[in-house]
Amino acid sequence: MGEPVLSVVFELIGGDFSLAGDASSRVKRILQQAGIPAPVVRRAAIAAYEAEMNVIIHADGGTMRLEIHPDETRLTVADQGPGIADVGQAMQEGYSTAPDYVREMGFGAGMGLPNMRKCADRFDIVSAVGEGTRIEMVFRHNGPA
């Protein structure tokens, strides 16, 4: 028997703002039940929320996978979206391609990806135009290294 891993997958539906934040609240609840330290829960929940919103704003749909290991939590968010042409540019604070109607709802301020990177202890992003984006984040339970 290897180390215990708890993994849960959430489906994300693009464009459906009525469900926005649902997956990340569930991620948060599970992390709390698992007894992950509160500051780590908070960082992971915020990153999960940002990632979830990105999928809802930009993609048709995707998945969020939560994996809890005894020493770290991993979040993998993959979408079948338009992809990001210039990841370096997208990582800059304030850069956004969100349409006006999304910004009017208070989202799309161009802080999503930079926020995720700030929250996570490890942040990897792979994106291909026309195919989609995949973000992998790691949150260490004993705090940032």
Added chain:
Amino acid sequence: MQGFFHSVRLNEARCKGCVNCIKHCPTEAIRIRNGKAEITEERCIDCGECIRQCVNHAKTAVTDKMANLDRYRYNVALPAPSLYAQFPVKVQETEIETALISIGFDDVFEVAWAAELVSAAITEFLNSPIRQTHKKPLLSSACPAVVRLLQVRFPELLDNIVPLPPPVEVAAIQARRDAATKTGFKPEEIGVWFITPCPAKATTVRHPLGVKESALSGTISMARVYGEIRRAMRHLQHRHDNPKGLGRSGVGWAAPGGETEAAHIENVLVVHGIHAVAELLEQMAMNKLNDLDYIECLACEGGCLGGPLTVENRFVAEKNLKNRMRNMPEKIEQEKVELSPEVQPVEPRSMLAMDNDIAAAMRKIEAMDLVLMRLPGLDCGSCGSPSCKALAEDIVQGRANETDCVFRLRERVKTLAEEMVDLAQRLPPSLNRTTGNDLEDDDET
């Protein structure tokens, strides 16, 4: 946390074991066991929501008896500003104060006075450089039920609480000091009693929040005092003159928005009602409210005017309050007074983890998911847990059984009945006549 004192209690004789309270508890602290509501002490935040929801009045708030005043040589009443809103404006504040004296108190000290001081301190804190190092937005420290909700459900937001004492504690310290000077009695000979609109404050006396220890001797239910004041008013003799009086900005704290208005904060959100508060804190924890300076959260709808121990309808009370405030000066305290007591950080009381060991907790979450899939998802509460999710958690924690669910029980009975019918049709060869006869024939040959 065995023996944690709670003001909110159950009157067993009145409890019918219905599901009203378990469904409305913001921390899912209540279960029905043996036909009666059982409060999980560790989870209860004494918000009093169950008192409000119980149709049989089986939930009560324990506060001090008036007889407890006998333990002290001199007793000071500290009316919450909401007390004055219980009476129409034609009843003067001095009459209410005089009635308090005639029912057994020796003096009256206004919590509204302390609310003015705290308001000024909040303004000062918001404009100070220390504030920059503090997390945004700040949360009010005034409502103890909200602070306990933070401890239990949002420990990550405890650092956002404004590092200032709640007005009632400031008032209690000053009231005892003043009384000691006036009478020459020792501080411990002076009783300081808060006339409380809620059980949340009553619990704070034994389990202080944000201060090392409460300066109050106890709390007395506003509803009880109200009745006594009414009776006393019929034959008031002398007139008690309160040297301090009442100011608009302090009295306003009784209603939602009063605190932040008194502190002149503009970029603020005011939320009242414990479920609305929980929902908003959920948003705050996701960093969605970082643009705000301050959030005033109050556990009761209508703020303290809607407290479970108030008497008057909260909308009527609000009208009474506003009418009274019109005749008051904005402030009564013109001097700057040093605030005491000192504040302490509020410790988390998180009850969310399934186990202290992460690996064990993870196994329990998985088990819980499997159980939940077998439950009907109706959240009917018949099992005594507030929802199917809560029952799944109770089962995994060994506090309930799957057959506590009437639907699961019915399924089990059905399966068992079918098995019994099936078994009843099976006969041992010795009793089975149709085939048995053939065998007998065979035997004879």
